[in-house]
Amino acid sequence: MTGIFADPDDAVAGISDGSTVLIGGFGMAGMPVQLVDALIRQGATDLTVVCNNAGNGDTGLAALLAAGRVRKMICSFPRQSDSWVFDGLYRAGKIELEVVPQGTLAERMRAAGAGIGAFYCPTGVGTPLADGKETRTIDGRDYVLEYPIKGDVALVGAHVGDRAGNLVYRKTARNFGPVMATAATLTIAQVNRVVEAGELDPETVVTPSIYVDRILDLGTAEAAS
Amino acid sequence: MTVVPLPTTVEHLGRGPLGRDELAAVVARDIPRGSFVNLGIGQPTTVADHLPADSGVVLHTENGMLGMGPAAHGDEIDPDLVNAGKIPVTELPGASYFHQADSFAMMRGGHIDVCVLGAFQVSERGDLANWHTGASDAIPAVGGAMDLATGAKNVFVMMTLFTKEGTPKLVPRCTYPLTGLACVSRLYTDQAVFRITPDGVTVVETYGTTVQELAARLDVGLRTLDDR
Incomplete structure (x- = not known):
């Protein structure tokens, strides 16, 4: 049963210290900014955050980092022109970093959501990112053993949700949302608009309701459409 | 992919090295x-400007789209529609959107015909170093570089052949951290175009220089198409 919330602070209630938090978005496209801001107010700390990037500018994930709440970042591309908050923490030795190839990052979360124990992946063979990992040759090709990344919480930005908990996304803002939604114990999505059950065409639902625990209704569909 | 081989190595003399735009045009010419x-972030993105209108080429962007159109301007800009470099882009008829696991399954699964990447170094066996100095x-940042290098059916690299200091970037062994092993099949540089196979490096064309001059400056064995 999916809960529908109007207040972001209610939507993020109960996130514990030490949680692994999956945060959607590729840069700012699909970034659940209101949920991240609410997480900052909520106060959970000692977090491991999984996100493609390590924050942009001074808002959203960058603000969560600046508030000192994140112990470790798992991401594919932390270094950007506007990632000065992360850069400063990293250079000061105040944050741990695990760099994962982007496709492997997605697949490790997919595996978590799909109940896969581990998988052999060709990406990264022979590179520093495979150091210390088990490798195996299958049909003449080399692979690296990769383990799932399971979240305690996923914060996802979608476009429209229905009262049953189904989600659709918009353009390239879809990115990590559907995968992260499957990979966490508690999935919280923010949407521009919530519609009645039955209003979304079941053929076009991208994230089925079974994966979605809470929806934050931003009520901004007109502005975003 | 079928590529009609040039019958013989061509030395384009009486001219300088290829400019950045000219290099992009040469890469575009070889995309079936x-x-x-x-197309990777940065210079490879400019290859799109040189594809003929009727090329039928469908551009994939790893953040989750097939059928990507040119950069968006003015009213076209939509924060929900960006490319892998986070630049606002447009969508073409026939476009589709998909999530990250699907996007990289497409790549890793060998469904992408060609990817074009930049590089710090390429080795004579086609090893690629392009993510970390x-x-x-x-601060290490890899993005989709390793997935692309490993997954695409053909990996084309475009770069200058030498650093600003004159050090070769086509090398016997990469000294920078690797992105992928034996993955580069074509190397497009300002001074020459190379094919890389398990047999070694073959010069296809030179620009403003000769095979002999390049052989003297590179620590890599060079063959020509005429050596077959």
Whole structure:
């Protein structure tokens, strides 16, 4: 049963210290900014955050980092022109970093959501990112053993949700949302608009309701459409 | 992919090295019609400007789209529609959107015909180094570079052949941290175009220089198409 919330602070209630938090978005496209801001107010700390990037500018994930709440970042591309908050923490030795190839990052979360124990992946063979990992040759090709990344919480930005908990996304803002939604114990999505059950065409639902625990209704569909 | 080989190595003399735009045009010329193609961030993105209107090439962007159109301007700009470099882009008829696991399954699964990447170094066996300088104070960031290098059916690299200091970037062994092993099949540089196979490096064309001059400056064995 999916809960529908109007207040972001209610939507993020109960996130514990030490949680692994999956945060959607590729840069700012699909970034659940209101949920991240609410997480900052909520106060959970000692977090491991999984996100493609390590924050942009001074808002959203960058603000969560600046508030000192994140112990470790798992991401594919932390270094950007506007990632000065992360850069400063990293250079000061105040944050741990695990760099994962982007496709492997997605697949490790997919595996978590799909109940896969581990998988052999060709990406990264022979590179520093495979150091210390088990490798195996299958049909003449080399692979690296990769383990799932399971979240305690996923914060996802979608476009429209229905009262049953189904989600659709918009353009390239879809990115990590559907995968992260499957990979966490508690999935919280923010949407521009919530519609009645039955209003979304079941053929076009991208994230089925079974994966979605809470929806934050931003009520901004007109502005975003 | 079918590529009609040039019959013989061509030395384009009486001219300088290729400019950046000219290099992009040479890469575009070698992309087969109807291919599914991923263009890396930065200079490879400019290859799209040189594809003929009727090329039938479908551009993949790893953040989750096939059928990507040119950069968006003015009213076209939509924060929900960006490319892998986070630049606002447009969508073409026939476009589709998909999530990250699907996007990289497409790549890793060998469905992308060609990807074009930049590089710090390429080795004579086609190893690629393009994600990390190895400097101890650098923040490592890999993005989709390793997935692309490993997954695409054909990996084309475009770069200058020498650093600003004149050091070769086509090398016997990469000294920078690797992105992928034996993955580069074509190397497009300002001074020459190379094919890389398990047999070694073959010069296809030179620009403003000769095979002999390049052989003297590179620490890599060079063959020509005429050596077959």
